[in-house]
Amino acid sequence: MTVIKTTVESCCTCATPLDEVARLNESEKPFPDRSLECCPRVICGRCINGNPRFSSYCPYCQISQDKNNVLPPGLKAPPSYASSVGTSKTFELAPPPYSPNPPDRKSHDVTNEKCAAQDDEPVEDTLHFLNHAHDSINSLSLRYGVPAAALRRANNISSDHLIAGRRTCIIPGQYYKGGVSLSPRPVEGEEEEKRKAKLRRWMVACKVHDYDVALLYLENANYDLQLATDTYFADEEWEKTHPAQARRGKAIKR
Numbered sequence: 515m516t517v518i519k520t521t522v523e524s525c526c527t528c529a530t531p532l533d534e535v536a537r538l539n540e541s542e543k544p545f546p547d548r549s550l551e552c553c554p555r556v557i558c559g560r561c562i563n564g565n566p567r568f569s570s571y572c573p574y575c576q577i578s579q580d581k582n583n584v585l586p587p588g589l590k591a592p593p594s595y596a597s598s599v600g601t602s603k604t605f606e607l608a609p610p611p612y613s614p615n616p617p618d619r620k621s622h623d624v625t626n627e628k629c630a631a632q633d634d635e636p637v638e639d640t641l642h643f644l645n646h647a648h649d650s651i652n653s654l655s656l657r658y659g660v661p662a663a664a665l666r667r668a669n670n671i672s673s674d675h676l677i678a679g680r681r682t683c684i685i686p687g688q689y690y691k692g693g694v695s696l697s698p699r700p701v702e703g704e705e706e707e708k709r710k711a712k713l714r715r716w717m718v719a720c721k722v723h724d725y726d727v728a729l730l731y732l733e734n735a736n737y738d739l740q741l742a743t744d745t746y747f748a749d750e751e752w753e754k755t756h757p758a759q760a761r762r763g764k765a766i767k768r
Contacts, residue, residue, distance in 0.1 A: 525558035526550075527573060535560050552577055637687030639668070641708065643697040644683055651677060657696055660689040682707060712739050720746045 522531045525547075530536075532547055535558050545559020548568070552575045562568045571578045642654065651674040655662040662674075668686040671677060687693070709732075716739060717728045735742035 523556050525561055526555040527557055527561045527568065530558060530560075532556065532558055550575075637691050637693060639687045640685040640690060640693060640695050642683045642685050642695050643707070644677065644680060645697065646678055649677070649683070649697075650674065654683060654685070658685050658690045658692075660685060664689055682711065709737060712737055715739060716742055716746075719743050722746070 522533065524531050525535070545563050547559050548557045548562060549555075550557065550572050552572050555572075555574060557568045640658075642649075642658075651662050651665055654660070654665060664686050665683070666672070666674075668684045669677070669680070671680075677683060685695075712732060713725070713728050716732060717723065717725075719739075720728075720731075720743060722728055731742040731746050732739070735745060
């Protein structure tokens with residue numbers, strides 16, 4: 515027994531076999547089907563009757579076989595696939611040079627008229643006494659006209675919240691030329707605060723907890739912090755190299 519396989523074509527839009535396309539009545543003639551010229555597909559007559567555009571248009575290839583077809587108003591023709599090298603525009607102006615910081619662009623840290631240029635005369639730093647209820651890196655930056663990055667660098671802090679552990683903040687004179695602190699003065703005065711700050715810094719740097727020893731070294735060095743620190747370490751080195759004399763001197767003091 516031989517089985518003959520027949521291929522039934524279907525409409526490419528409604529997927530209905532062509533021999534099963536519904537008719538309006540028995541006496542009506544079927545609508546003519548259309549075999550597409552661009553691809554091996556067929557559109558049934560019912561789809562063409564429902565959408566006359568299918569009589570000249572392929573919905574798969576998206577091309578129209580009717581050369582006299584006029585596009586509706588407002589609809590532009592698709593671009594051609596021809597090379598656009600010859601139609602490319604030639605720019606008369608050269609592109610702008612690359613610059614990480616354009617000259618006309620303002621920096622994030624905006625400075626006012628008090629900011630100093632790099633080549634100005636050096637001015638002594640200003641000591642600001644912090645009021646933690648109001649002062650922050652950003653508020654001090656706006657108040658003194660100093661970039662926030664310069665404040666962090668001058669005070670040796672890596673994060674803004676670390677300023678909460680400070681009593682004072684250094685305003686770099688490189689940017690602030692006023693020379694006058696905008697903070698309320700402490701009761702003991704600015705000079706006393708500077709003296710106590712140097713005492714604390716010396717005690718931390720030399721790892722000495724005795725206040726009298728710190729006061730002795732700083733007074734002998736006229737409160738020069740670097741000189742007082744170097745003198746202390748030089749004395750420590752001498753005691754290591756002369757242990758007998760160091761013990762004798764300590765015994766006399768006792």
